[in-house]
Amino acid sequence: MLLKSDIGIKALLAFCGLMVVCGLGMCDVVINEFELSPPDNGTVWVELYNTGDAAVDLTGWKINIVDKPWEGPILLKGSIEPKGFVAFDGQDTWTATGNGTVFLYDATGTEVDKTSQQSDNSHSDFTYGRLPDGKKTDTRADFAFMMASKGRSNVR
Ligand SMILES: [Ca+2]
Ligand SMILES: [Ca+2]
Secondary structure (H helix, E strand, O other): OOOHHHHHHHHHHHHHHHOOOHHHOOOOEEEEEEEOOOOOOOOOEEEEEEOOOOOEEOOOOEEEEEEOOEEEEEEOOOEEOOOOEEEEEOOOOOOOOOEEEEEEEOOOOOEEEEOOOEEOOOOOOEEEEEOOOOOOOOOHHHEEEEEOOOOOOOOO
């Protein structure tokens, strides 16, 4: 006979198994695209992509857009599905100069990803994105100046 508490623990273990613990260096989430120079006085935003095979809980995570001396922190919530895309907006009032580096931190404050610095003052529908999605060689060539695809797969 199963006690109720056993069922609860089993459910909890199953749940934990689905979530990747990023503090242990097992994290597969990358900054996949970012818009620092939106058209029509729009809002800056950053898209994340989960390259892994497990959902990742983003509670407590933070994106920080650094455009010295200005910085724009975005606090994250929710989760990101395997091979999924999620985009997070900055604040309407933010006006970046368009010369930005984007950082991603997990709930423990560990840096998970960092982009190269990109410059864009065009205020157009173009953004910087990894092509193909999730490309990560840690060079500037990971990012292409491409048509915006917020929350979707990147296309040239
Ligand atoms: Ca743009
Ligand atoms: Ca995209």
